[in-house]
Each structure stands twice: as C-alpha cells, then as structure tokens.
Amino acid sequence: MTDAKRNKPVLLTMRDIRIDGRSDEQWSPIIKGVDLTLNKGEVLGLIGESGAGKSTLGLAAMGFTRDGCRISGGTIDFDGIDLMKADEATKRALRGKRIAYVAQSAAASFNPAHKLIDQYSEAPVQHGVMSRSEAEHDAVELYRRMQLPNPDEIGFRYPHQVSGGQLQRAMTAMAMACRPDLIIFDEPTTALDVTTQIEVLSAIRDIVAQFDTAAIYITHDLAVVAQMADKIKVLLRGDEVEEADTRTMLSSPKEDYTKTLWAVRSHARPTQPPVEKGTVPVVSVKAVTAGYGSVDILKNINFDIHKRRTVAVVGESGSGKSTAARVITGLLPPRQGQVLFDGVPLPPNYRQRNREQLRQAQMIYQMADTALNPKLRLRELIGRPAQMYLGLHGKALTERTRDLLHLIELEPDKFIDRLPSELSGGQKQRVGIARALAAEPKFIICDEVTSALDQLVAEGILKLLDRLQSEFDLAYMFITHDLATVRAIADEVVVMQQGRVVEQGPKDEMFEPPHDPYTELLLSSVPEMDPDWLTKLLEERAAKAG
C-alpha cells in the first residue's frame, strides 16, 4: 500500500459486524464480529476458504443480505451514511450508483432477456446520472477501456452471445457505469480459465486505478489477490484472522493459519528415475480419435502411463482432457484408435469388458458430492467393490472395509456407518479414493480430484494419493487445469488444447523452456504470489508483441 492511499479519507467503516444465517429453522452465526475500514481509492483483498463468509461480508458492505440471512449487530458507515439505520430507498439510491457489485458468474448474473448495453444503461439512467444516449456512448468508451473486442457493437448483443471472459469484463464495465466510489468484486475470475483470467484481472486492475475506485476484492486465490489488493484481510469461519498490507502479509504473515495457507504449495513429488526402455505401460492410448455426434473432441491422441508413475493431463475447459478419461473407461468408444491395458487391447465399450478388466481401472471423481450415493453408508460404498470383485462376505468384508478406512486415515469405528452427508468435503474425497482402492486396481484416473477442495484439504489428498501410489504400485492419470497440482504430483505431463496433445514429456522438462507456444501461455498465466507478477508479465508480453 502506498502512503498516499493510506492518508486518503475513510470511505467505509464496518464495526463488529455480526451476520446470521437461517438453517434448520434456527439462526446460526456466519460472520462473528468483523471490523473493516476502507479508504477512498483503496483495494482490500478479502480472502478465505469456502464457508469463511467472504461474500456475505462483501454484500453487507452494501447494506444487503441474501434471503435467509440477517445482520444481527454492528455498524456500517459508508461516507457518512449509516447503512444499518438507512431505509430501503436510501440504500437503493446508493446501490449501483455509489457502491456497485461484480458477481462471480457473469453468465448467470446478466439478464438473458436484455442486451448488454440496456443493462449497462439501466443504473445510470434510473439513478439519474446520465441520459440514455450518454450512457450508451459511455458504455462503448468503457468497453474499449476494458479491452473488449468490437466495443462499438458488443453491447448490442445478448448475454448468451458473448463468451464468459468477455461477459465478466462487460460486467465490470457495467459496475463502473455510475463511476461508483466502491465496487465489490465477488470472485470475478474463479469461473474462468487461467489464460482468460489474466485479461480480466489486468482490465479490472487498470480501470479501478484509472477512476481511483475503492474496491473489496473477494477471492480464495492468494496469488490473484496479491496482484489486485493494497491490503489483505484473512477470514476463517466468520472471524478475522489478520489484516495487513499486501507486501507485509505475503512476506511475514503473523498468524499460524495464514502461514499454513501460504505454505500450501510446498508439496512437490521428487523426480522419479526414467522408466526403463521396453517396459510395457499399464495404460497406452494409441491414436485415439473420439467425439459426440459428428464432432471430434479428441484428435489422434497418444500417451502412455507406467506403473508407479503419474501422468498429469493438463488443459483448459474444452481441451478434451475429460473426454480422454471417458475413452479409457469405455464410456465413450473411440471412432479410431484403441486403448491397451498391459499391452492388451481393451474392448472399446465398458459393457463388453469383463469384470477383471473393469476392476483393474478405477476412477476418482471431481465432485465427491455427486460421486457417492447419498443414501448408502460408507460400509456399503467402500465394501461393495470388494464384495463384487474379490467375493468377500460377512466378517472378511467388514475387516477389509475397516482396513480401507484406516488407509484413508478415517477412524473405522467412527465412520463405517456414516452417510456421505455426515462427512466433510475432504473426507468424502477420501471415501472416493477408498472405493477405488477396494477394487485393488493397477490404474486410477483422478479427474480434477482436488479442484473443488480448499487448498489445505487438497494438499492432504495429494499427499495421501502419493503415499498410496508407492504402497500399491499404482499408475495414475491425473486430470487437472491447475499447474500447481501438476508440480505437486506429476512425473509426466501431457498438455492438451482443443482435442490435441500439444506437448508431452517429463515434468522437469515441461517446466523449463523452450515450450510450445500454448504451453508457454498456459504456464505464464498461472498467477504467482509475487505482487509484481502481473505487472511484469504484462510488460514482458507487451515487449514480445511490440
């Protein structure tokens, strides 16, 4: 934070804010007495894991709570206006005009029935800031500043006709329409791919600086907040952990929780010796072309996965990495090519595979919530594969289930008769792992297994997978869009873009230049903890382009 900003007048003061949420017919606290002060033109990063109450606190800065929530205590003072005492009309006059909001999903937050420019003009016209034609002119100007393609024309499209990254920028422009004093950004880039994220981040940062707008930037991503914020506040389950200016916070966090957050990305798998020449890979994908209808999603894909090795398949949404998994499991028979298991071709359709073939290849899913039958207890969820494939019954089956629970570090006596709904997110994912292990497979596909989890929990899952791999000689195919996860777990990397493998090789080579241009773009787009990272990156790219 610069001293200039520190000395600016105070814009927003929240004192001892308490917010309750209604669940099961009773109120329970979501925010438990948080203070917050924001100066004019200052950007505060609000960071925490899911359930920390970041969005709730951000919305409270507008005097707003979602249905089923209420502010039960504290004071909110916005530029001399007491938002706790203000009536609805006063608050409405502020919202959109002096305090604006940018939502996580622009695609869902734009009204599908109206053109972008109509939605842009609504706040300025309704709040009496400018006329309709002025607003339209202004919109084009801001679209240009947000580096949107065809700024003159894009506003006349409907939301579903514009891509996600562009919509997110159009929404930031819309928030700027009345030149507010404060904007709440609620995870504006979380739903975007890394390469798109860069564009949105830089556009947001520039425009906030240009208009000297204060902002509360909510995110769970430390590296992102490091680029955007002057100061950072860390929340944990509705309580403030600590607050400091960005550089201080990154270099010397005070609290243990913050330190663990910072330390998360330390896990890295040691380099494995190269696979001996002539070894038959466990799984071999040979010249596979596959797709739905007449569209090819995968175009001539080749890669091998060896025993005790992890191959990370990396790519952005739509690159075809999940489709590759569907081909291997037999859910999507390929149009051309085949999948070999221990050198023997697998039948393309899973229905034609025998039990042994099904047993050897298991899968762990991204969303443990949808991957575990909510009505079955862990005893059956984990025990069923052992019963089916290994013919275990009665006592032997219970014993095996308990062993598996031990393996995933869950106390058997406590957990064996629980339902998935009685588990935390990380525990559910562990059950997913146990279910895969129960079949005693040689090969496991891990489909984005950590991306729905908080960083600390994800770290635990990666360590567990690593340990199990050496214990049971497993081969992993690790599908992910997150390069930090790749660093942590992979031996080899396959980079995919639009259904093709653009680069593949050992991890160490992949993270060293020279790269394929797309890999380069992907690698360089991953935010780093350095607060100057975005500035440097943009300068480098500009220099290259120039």
Added chain:
Amino acid sequence: MATLVTLLWIAVAIAAALGAGWLFRAGAVAVTRGPLARALRGAPLTAAFGMLVILLYILVAIFAPVIAPFAEREVVGSQFLPWEAPYYLGTDNLGRDMFSRLVYGARNTVGIAFATTALAFAIGSVLGLLAATVGGWLDQVLSRVVDILMAIPSLIFSLLLLTIFGTSIVTLILVIATIDATRVFRLARSVAQNIVVMDYIEAAKLRGEGLWRLITREILPNAMAPLVAEFGLRFCFVFLMISALSFLGVGVQPPTADWGSMVRENATLITFGDVTPLLPAGAIALLTVAVNFVVDWMLHRASGLKE
C-alpha cells in the same frame, strides 16, 4: 347478517382444525422419538391437521361395521327423513341411513382410490425408472406412447373407455390406473433422469453392476422422497376423478355406498336448503385437503433439505 354468521362459523372451524392439529402434533411428538419426532416438531399446523384427518379416515374405514349403526344397503325408513335419532343425519333418497352410508363410503371410496393409485404407481414408476435407466429405444417408445396418451384429457379419456368397457369396479380401477400411470411414468422418469446423470451411477455402471441393483440400490433410494410426495398428489387426483365419475353416474354403481354417487343421489335436497348432500362432498374435500397439506409439507422439507 347471514354472511357474517357464515364467516364466523368458518373462522371457528379453522381455529378448531388448527387446534386439533396442535394437539395431535403435541401428542405425536410425545410418543415418537429420534429424527421422526424432530421432523414432527417442525411440522406446520396444517400438516399436523392433515395427518390427524388421514388417521381418522383410516380408522373409520377399518372399523366401519363397528361404527355404523345400520347396514350399508339396508332401507331403514322412508325417504329423506330429517336429522333425528336414530338417523342422526337423516335418510337418503331410498330411505337408507345417511350416517351409516357415509361411514361405509370411507371404506369403498377411499379403498378404491387407494387401490387404483397403488396400481398406477406400480406400473408407472417401474416403467419410468426402467426407461430412464436403460434409455435408448425403450425410453423412446415408452415416452412417445405416454406423450400420446397424455395428450387426451384424462376425464374425457376415462369417460370414453368406461363407455366401452362398462362400469364395474374392476374396469374402473384398471381404466383410471392406466391413465394415471402415464403421469406417474413422467415423474418417475424425470426424477430418475436427474439421478442417472450423477457420477455415482456412472461409477456403479463402470463397476459392472446389473440393472436390478442399479435401480433398487442406487436410483430408487434417491428417488423415494419425490415419489412418496407424488403418491399423495396422485391419490388426490385419482380420488377426485373417481368421485367425479361416480357423481356423473359412470363410476361406482349403486347400491354400493360411495361419496360421489351419494352427492348425486341426494342432490335435489340442496335446492330445498338442506345441507345433507354436502356431507359426502365435504368428506371427499376434507380428505384431499388433508393429503395435500401433508404432501405440501413433505415437498417443502425435501426442497429445503436440498439447499
């Protein structure tokens, strides 16, 4: 003045109903325990009242011969006698005891409706789950057939079929059950389709589970809540439909005591300012209200738990 008195009576009736609901809920919470008691404690008074009414109807249906002072078809006096002992609710158009027939009506009308709903459910949900799970041509064929059958309004369709097959109780049950099975099929299929796309179903398929286990262990337990609520709703529809048909004279045939027919047989009294024909109609209305109140609460709970 008369309107005021009517309004007063309505207010008293509502207050009494809610009071009865409150008492029933207090009693039910006291005798149950665990999650059931917790659920009951959160039940709104309307739902508690509904459960009480349903329970009473079941008791009356079971103990009809004990409760009714006269036999179902026995002519006990002259026609349309006033409300005086021993005929507490008077006699009907043939001189049968109105109260006894109302009591037996609980058994006949509710019994037939329940049997029909159960049959419709057995057919509709089995086919619906099967269509969603197996997919492909089976789903296509079944869905198209159901689309066509549903494109004919159900009362009209049943009138047509009853004309052709005649109006015995068995035909009545079969015809209504077939027509209603199409609605159940629709719901069961769409519920199951939302479940079939879940990863745990994919996992079960990749594990090599058979169709039977897929449906009974993986899909059905997750489809139970909406299906149970639908059973309540379907029951109301079937019950109202059968009553309407009986009222029109093509449903349950005399001399069987049935509430719909009883309204029809005694309808002339209305024009003389006698409320007696409203009693069987009210009996129908009260049960459907009760079931709807309970279903509404169950649906509310199910949607609340999802969030």
Added chain:
Amino acid sequence: MSVVWTMIAKRLGLGLLTLFVISIIIFGATELLPGDLATSILGQSATPETVAAIRKELGLDLPAHTRYLNWLVAALQGDFGTSLANKRPIADLIGTRLGNTLFLALYAAAIAVPLSLMLGILAALYRNTVFDRAANALALTSISFPEFFVAYILIFVLAQSGLFPSIARMDASTSFGEALYRTFLPALTLTLVVTAHMMRMTRAAIINLLASPYIEMARLKGMNPMRVILKHALPNALAPIITVVALNLAYLITGVVVVEVVFVYPGLGQLMVDSVAKRDIPVVQAVALIFAAAYVLLNLTADVLSTLSNPRLIHRK
C-alpha cells in the same frame, strides 16, 4: 430466426401427428368392445337377422381401416354420423352446445387468468408473509375440493337467496348480458377451481425466477422492487407463465364436464355424460375427439408462444 421457425414447424407437425394418433385411439377403442357394437346396441336377446341388418346399416361389415378412413374424412368435414340414441345427426347435437361450452370456458378464463396471475405474483413478492401463507392454504384447500362440492356450496349460498339461478338455461333468444348472468355460478365454480391451481403455479414459477443471480444483480444495482419484477423477472417469466395458463385452460376442459352437469347447462360435457350413460358410442367418440383436439391445440399454442418468448432461441449466436 430461421431456427425458431423450424422448431415451430416441427412442433406443429408433431401436434398434427398427435391428433391423428388420438383419432385412431378414439376410433380404435370401440374395436375393443366386448362382443361387437351391434350386439351392444341391441342387447343379448337380439336375433341374428336384426344384428346383421344393423351391422350393414352401420357399415360394420367393412374392414376396420376403411371404416376409420370414412369416419375421419367425414369428421373433418363436420359430419360425425348419427346418434344411436335418437337417430339425429351428431353435428346438429354438437353445434350450439360447442358454442355454449366455449362461452362458459372463456367466461371462466376471462376472470381466472388475470386474477390468478395477479395473486400469484403478489404471493411470490410477499412470500412467507401472512398473506402468502393464507393464500397458499386457501388455494390448497380449493384445489382439494371436488368441482361439484364448490358448485353446490355456491348454489347453497348464492342461489338459495335467489341472487343467481341454480340452473343455467340457455336458448337462442338469450341475450349476451342475460347469458352472463345465468352462467355466473358455473363460471364462478370453474374460476375458483382453476384460479387456485394457476395461482400456485405462477407463484412457484416467479419464486424460482427470483432466486436467479440476475435478479440479485438488479437489486444490487439499486432498482426498486417494482422494476425488478416488471423489467427483470417478467420477460423471463413469460415462458413459464404461458405454460401455466395453457395447462389450466386445458384443465378447464375437464372441469367443464362436471360443472355443466351440476348446473344442467346445455354444453358438450353434458352431452357426453348423457351419451356415456346411454352408451351412444358415436356421440361419445365425436365429443371426445373435439375435447382432445382443443386440448392438443392449447398445448401446441403454449409451446409455440414460449418458444417465441425465449431470447436465447430468438437471438441465436
């Protein structure tokens, strides 16, 4: 735009196909008669000669598909054959009754649609308030009432005192105003039953919509509640509301049968019930075909309209 027209054309084609199949079902159902139409008309005691004569008269000696085609072609020209009960042309029987039934249904719809949409939107706006709970309980109660119960209560309350007639007589000389007065009770009965359904569905559709992120966005832009509803919710609510209205108008078609019988109203429903009792099969077939066609057309219109109100379909990428 062309994509939309193809969709609509497909939907229309499907609707016609549905109607065609329904006509086969309605015609074919009589083929399932235990025994045969002729014996069911004449009874078991008929002599073989009279049976043969009536078979010839009805064309029962022809193969089924020929009879179906003859029936369909004639029906399309408005000729539904003759009634078995009174030997009059069915088209004459249906003529004025169809008009009467449409009059009653439209009368009820004219009150019910605006009323229930308004109540539904209000209940959604003030959801979980006393108003909403009371409206909800009331609607649930009136959905649960059989139509004849509602009808008799109305007769008991409103016709007893002589305010409105309990029997809705209609003839050629009845003026429009007089017709409105005489059919007030049947129309009110239908309105009460349909309004409850429609109100609940409208409320559910709107509440579903109000949970959308773009509604929250509109509120966070400081728009007043009225504008949020009219400008942001309503354009997106069109499709669900159209569906709700169509569903309930279709429900009216069924409801009208019972109500006509209670009020002795000379409409199609009454004709159908009478004919069912007399097992006058050609009349039942004709009326069933008309009801089914109306039902299919209503659903078809709703589908087309909601397609046209969907911005994602109208403005393609």
